Amino acid sequence: MIKLTDVSFTFSGAESEALRRLNLDYASGEFALVAGPTGSGKSTFLKLLIGLAPHFTGGRISGSIQIDGREFAGGQPHDFASRVGFVNQQPEGSFVSDTVREELAFGMEQLGIAPETMLDRIKYVANILNLDHLLDSNLESLSGGEQQRVAIGAAIAGGQQILILDEPTSALDTASAASLVSLLRKLTAQGITVIMAEHRIERLLGVVDSLTVVHGDGTASKVRATSGFDQILRNNRMVPPVVELGQKLGWEPLPLSVSQAAARWQEKPGQTHPRQPTTPGEIVLTAQGIGVTYGTKVAVREASLSLSAGIISSLVGPNGSGKSSILWTLAGEQRHSGSVAFSDGVSPSSLKPAERLSRLAMVPQNASDLLMLASVGAELADSDTFAGARPGTTGKLLAQLAGRIDPKRHPRDLSSGQQLSLVIAMQLAKGAGVLLLDEPTRGLDYVAKWRLGEQLALLREEGKAILIASHDVEFLAIVADTCTLISSGTLSQPGPAVEVLSTLAEHAPQIWQVTHRVATVSEVTP
Amino acid sequence: MHLLDLKDRSAAVTASTWWILGVCLALSASLSHNALLLGLVIAVSVILILAFAKPDRGLATLRIYGVMALLVLLLRLVFRIIFNSPTLGDVALNLPALAVQVGQMNFYYLGPVSWFSLGRAAIDGLHLAAIILAVAMANAVANPRKLLRAAPTALYEFATAAAVALNLAPQIITSLFRVRRARALRGSASGLRSFGGLVVPVIEDAINRSLDLAASMDARGFGRTGRQKPGALAASRAAIALALLMMAVATYLLLAGQTAVWIPVTLVAMSLGSISASMHLANLHQVRTRLILQPKTARDHLVRVAAVLALVAVAAAQLPSNLVLRWLA
Secondary structure, three states, rough: OOEEEEEEOOOOOOOOEEEEEEEEEOOOOEEEEEEOOOOOOOHHHHHOOOOOHOOOOOOEEEEEEEOEEEEEEOOOOOOOOOEEEEEEOOOOHHHOOOOOOEEEEEEEEOOOOHHHHHHHHHHHHHHOOOHHOOOOOOOHHHHHHHHHHHHHHHHHHHOEEEEEOOOOOOOOOOOHHHHHHHHHHHHHOOOOEEEEEOOOOOOOOOOOOOOEOOOOOEEEEEOOOOOOHHHHHHOOOOHHHHHHHHHHOOOOOOOOOHHHHHHHHHHHHOOOOOOOOOOOOOOOEEEEEEEEEOEEEEEEEEEEEEEEOOEEEEEEEEOOOHHHHHHHOOOOOOOOOEEEOOOOOHHHHOOHHHHHHHOOEOEEEHHHHHOOOHHHHHHHHHHHHHHHHOOOHHHHHHHHOOOOOOOOOOHHOEEEEEHHHHHHHHOOOOOOEEEEEEEOOOOHHHHHHHHHHHHHHHHHOOOEEEEEEEEHHHHHHHHOOOOEEOOOOOOOOOOHHHHHOOOOOOOOOOHHHOOOOOOOOOEOOO | OOHOOOOHHHHHHHHHHHHHHHHHHHHHHHHHHHHHHHHHHHHHHHHHHHHHHOHHHHHHHHHHHHHHHHHHHHHHHHHHHHHHOOOOOEEEEEEEEEEEEEEEEEEEEEEEEEHHHHHHHHHHHHHHHHHHHHHHHHHHHOOOHHHHHHOOHHHHHHHHHHHHHHHHHHHHHHHHHHHHHHHHHHHHOHHHHHHHHHHHHHHHHHHHHHHHHHHHHHHHOOOOOOOOOOOHHHHHHHHHHHHHHHHHHHHHHHHHHOOOOOHHHHHHHHHHHHHHHHHHHHHHOOOOOOOOOOOOOHHHHHHHHHHHHHHHHHHHHHOOOHHHHHHHO
């Protein structure tokens, strides 16, 4: 179907190749997963397959890319368009129309498909993607999962036989991500080749037909399910929890899905050592009956919660359930009803940012929005001055969290994980006792996530009260002490994290689903 | 009125009709310095936004572009007061004059401002405000991306550039809100620095997103040229480039208002001719099709004809009267 021979790619001005001597091929109807650490070149690899690299990224390509025997290397994206459909990381940014129907038609209009055929194709695509009832809806009014489905529909409506997706589940909550994956499986059954890059692969390994790993040095290797997976996962740190469990317990072959691991566990269970609950310190911030509305839409209703020192609390819920609104309310930057107060009765919204930072710090979803200077050193110095702290305070904090980062580097050239650490260090420079984090693991690979978990554990020991809003249950299973579920703006009763997360049934942490006693690999021994 | 029965009132006419109306209004405003006419253009634009745009989108547009229009108007007045030149008429503001000597040259600032010169400045400001609001109207009622998808293949490079540009302004506004809110969390250092801190992420974000849009359009086949011969393609692109250049010059001449009106009008006519010729060339090898979801109705034709007639009337009023008389004779 699609065959790469000796393909190399170099960005303009770069000395070494970003991708080196790729020899890969993908069969018709194959479900291929592309994995690799952040910055390894996964996205660039996908862009090569549709001509966006080099045409939109700049750079040079060599080698051959054949689709159905026809040579495409060096072609423009619109030359690829009749064969290959592409879905961007943020589908809402790629929409050209107002309604779903027009969006599905756009690509076909460009390909010159006859209007009568278009109507049939729209009906067909809407049917497999469950979009029938949304055809006349406005694109802006759709949920993230629905927008993702429209983007997929638009990419294959013209009869494209290859579908390429760049981290399609990274912005989706667990349930939408799961239904997206089963939908993609459905497409491969229709003969469409799906090639998708993803960080969170815990729910994918058991489903896909092949795994392409893009290594840090620009080379890539591909193995077929499931026999080939073993060797590539065996000594890898970038693996999902079930595989890690298999590594730890010396299972052969390694389990790829919860059901495989559960079967092995039943045969020969390991020892479990449930973590001792952390004793909470005093309550430092309390919210009473807060409500947030946007126009006529109620985002949060009658929510009450409190944060204690030395505890990592978490808010778990699907996209649009009101997690961010609650965080912004606690941070004093959101108009709301009800009350929010520190233990001495002072409300965060009554404080000026500078005063507030000595008590409460928040890291928003786009942490890099807080970075504004030309070097890490300058950011650190600015942060010290602003916090009125001794020079080097922020730098020390950052070193503690993330190790040494060259102060001459530009903040925007850091990895997402390093940017996050930098922002956390800056926000905590003034010694705030409360830290709020909104979806901190978005875009982080497994190693970066563990590192973040270690950083947060360190801050907990120092007695910080931490609140994480996230839909990443695997991450929360590792770091969170308590957990509150949120759906449509309403909070459930808070409880110990493991207990609450285990109620999520098939969306519960993988290790819980296997052991039914603990939720992380570190609590299991052979 | 049965218009009210429509689920989406902006669908009363097609997107292209809205844009024709918007462009005609903007052109009429740019041709005229008549306060009454400019006021009418502004009033019509605002009423159309309120009546036909989706409520939240309409209000957002009015807020953003209304502020922009007001700003332009105020800037004109302030500049007139600061860079004042002696004019006739009753004095409105009797400010002390400031003389600044640079080398051999004397510069005068402030000084007495007459009602007449304030009025002129206000009309200049109104002129630009009317153009801004007319374009804002089309933008609020009909998604500009919709027009873009209908752009002829010959215009591909320019349409892609336009996609990036058109998308940039609204994108900058949404990013601005997000980043400003995030920056409040850091509580920032003062002045210029915090400005830089706001601008860098906003611009970065907006450009990235606009490029993403262009990339996604291209990846879906936008800009396919079919079997057009390379030579013909190059010729039609050159013709388009020339036409756009003439348009730009004509726009500048119109807005500057220093030359006779017939020069820019001729330039516009020539460039339109050039564009349609190359479009014809390109269409011979057209690979694209259109799924007509909203056919043009009599209402569309009515609105289009009215808009063009109004523009012609305004343009005719600008011609020297003896020229018109000679044509009529």
